Amino acid sequence: xxxxxxxxxxxxxxxxxxxxxxxxxxxxxxxxxxxxxxxxxxxxxxxxxxxxxxxxxxxxxxxxxxxxxxxxxxxxxxxxxxxxxxxxxxxxxxxxxxxxxxxxxxxxxxxxxxxxxxxxxxxxxxxxxxxxxxxxxxxxxxxxxxxxxxxxxxxxxxxxxxxxxxxxxxxxxxxxxxxxxxxxxxxxxxxxxxxxxxxxxxxxxxxxxxxxxxxxxxxxxxxxxxxxxxxxxxxxxxxxxxxxxxxxxxxxxxxxxxxxxxxxxxxxxxxxxxxxxxxxxxxxxxxxxxxxxxxxxxxxxxxxxxxxxxxxxxxxxxxxxxxxxxxxxxxxxxxxxxxxxxxxxxxxxxxxxxxxxxxxxxxxxxxxxxxxxxxxxxxxxxxxxxxxxxxxx
Numbered sequence: 001x002x003x004x005x006x007x008x009x010x011x012x013x014x015x016x017x018x019x020x021x022x023x024x025x026x027x028x029x030x031x032x033x034x035x036x037x038x039x040x041x042x043x044x045x046x047x048x049x050x051x052x053x054x055x056x057x058x059x060x061x062x063x064x065x066x067x068x069x070x071x072x073x074x075x076x077x078x079x080x081x082x083x084x085x086x087x088x089x090x091x092x093x094x095x096x097x098x099x100x101x102x103x104x105x106x107x108x109x110x111x112x113x114x115x116x117x118x119x120x121x122x123x124x125x126x127x128x129x130x131x132x133x134x135x136x137x138x139x140x141x142x143x144x145x146x147x148x149x150x151x152x153x154x155x156x157x158x159x160x161x162x163x164x165x166x167x168x169x170x171x172x173x174x175x176x177x178x179x180x181x182x183x184x185x186x187x188x189x190x191x192x193x194x195x196x197x198x199x200x201x202x203x204x205x206x207x208x209x210x211x212x213x214x215x216x217x218x219x220x221x222x223x224x225x226x227x228x229x230x231x232x233x234x235x236x237x238x239x240x241x242x243x244x245x246x247x248x249x250x251x252x253x254x255x256x257x258x259x260x261x262x263x264x265x266x267x268x269x270x271x272x273x274x275x276x277x278x279x280x281x282x283x284x285x286x287x288x289x290x291x292x293x294x295x296x297x298x299x300x301x302x303x304x305x306x307x308x309x310x311x312x313x314x315x316x317x318x319x320x321x322x323x324x325x326x327x328x329x330x331x332x333x334x335x336x337x338x339x340x341x342x343x344x345x346x347x348x349x350x351x352x353x354x355x356x357x358x359x360x361x362x363x364x365x366x367x368x369x370x371x372x373x374x375x376x377x378x379x380x381x382x383x384x385x386x387x388x389x390x391x392x393x
Contacts, residue, residue, distance in 0.1 A: 004034040005124065007043075016057060023104075025121040025124075028113065032117045035138055046083055046109055047082055047084060054082050055071050086101060087101050087108050114145065114152055116133050117144075142174075143170075158197075163178060164182075164204065164216055165200045186220040189223070194272060206246060210237070211232070217233065217262065218230060224272075241320050247282050294326060299315075299330055303334070338378040339371070339378065342371055
């Protein structure tokens with residue numbers, strides 16, 4: 001079978017290594033996506049050349065993972081990882097091999113990979129090399145480990161999360177023996193860093209089947225973050241109806257987990273997973289908005305007290321519960337340019353001071369009164385109209 005060929009800049013690396021007597025193929029996810037006619041974002045290359053030879057043959061390289069045989073070739077178009085064929089030693093930490101052995105045989109290299117669909121390679125001309133039946137499993141919509149699944153998961157426990165994440169992204173089913181091995185090895189999930197778990201969980205939430213995150217909970221892979229496992233929370237499939245924005249989907253996930261009492265507090269979960277500060281702050285602020293309003297004035301008042309993203313989060317999740325168009329209304333208000341914050345008020349504190357108002361708490365209260373007026377009468381956000389209002393309260 002012949003598949004989609006790589007772009008010219010990728011082909012130039014493969015051809016240059018071949019001209020120096022080295023084998024080189026594109027491998028892994030790039031082949032899987034090419035087979036499935038999906039966009040290929042990362043063209044990973046595998047070669048028989050030793051890292052020192054790869055570094056010598058290209059003008060600009062970075063030894064990003066020399067211990068594991070990876071050299072990054074820097075091109076004008078992008079940076080490309082080129083990894084020497086290898087087999088892995090013992091995985092004592094359940095994440096990375098203690099050592100690797102460089103080999104010259106492509107099939108040996110492919111045999112160490114996680115799933116059959118990721119254990120394929122292709123030539124620069126798109127000729128498929130598939131020693132473990134990856135194409136057959138792709139056509140069957142099946143996620144299956146290369147070799148024994150217990151071995152694969154004991155080597156790298158993150159592969160259990162990856163299996164479920166791929167299921168969510170691709171719509172594939174996890175093959176029976178592979179799924180049984182996930183259940184049998186859930187205890188290994190405790191070895192994985194929260195940052196890596198967070199990355200897989202986020203990709204799952206951003207997929208068309210975010211309810212697979214519930215399967216992670218049911219199986220027990222997220223046990224250290226949950227109050228209980230064994231059953232998936234209700235309603236996670238509704239997350240697929242939300243905009244594909246990470247903050248909105250994290251907020252929805254937290255809200256549903258909190259309502260179903262799977263977590264004690266969203267703040268605990270978000271901090272434990274090491275989400276960024278902006279996402280944490282936005283989710284927690286949105287959770288404080290309990291009943292989302294459906295009229296312009298009330299929404300403007302929300303926008304006056306919260307940033308736009310927080311209000312958009314609350315509106316979007318409210319819509320999937322109540323089947324309204326609150327998010328559309330919020331975005332219409334935002335795009336209208338109507339004043340909803342003190343920053344956009346036509347008069348500011350210094351204007352009031354010049355008019356003889358005293359500094360302090362009363363000044364802030366006066367500005368808030370003007371903002372409340374403008375929220376209800378958006379056409380009166382002019383200096384003249386507001387000063388007139390102050391003079392004739």
